[in-house]
Amino acid sequence: MGHGGVQQIRPVRLPFAAELRATELNSGREIWGASTNLSRGGCFVRTSESFPQDTLLFIEIRNHGVRFVTDARVAYALEREGMGLSFLNIPGNQLRVLEDWLASAAERQSVQPSWGTAK
Secondary structure: OOHHHOOOOOOOOEEEEEEEEEEEOOOOOEEEEEEEEEOOOEEEEEOOOOOOOOOEEEEEEEEOOEEEEEEEEEEEEEOOOEEEEEEEOOOHHHHHHHHHHHHHHHHHHHOOOOOOOOO
């Protein structure tokens, strides 16, 4: 339970590997990395260097010739590992790309073998 008895529900994160470019809105500095998971609310990106928490970014994720672009905020940064990003103000035409990717990732995850359980 969170504060005041309200439980915070985080969007489901699904495995999703894609190239990601993050550009700091203030300076124009870029960092390239690879996403490891994806949700409707954000993603984690593996990078050798990170932007500080709360940095505002413009991000581009590329997967099989398809691009997803939106603004994001650094939710947390892990030194030499990467950073968690929260998507901000996703443009309507980009929301469809995100939803298609999430549907594909969920489908891939559901066909993974479940050892020790009968289906």
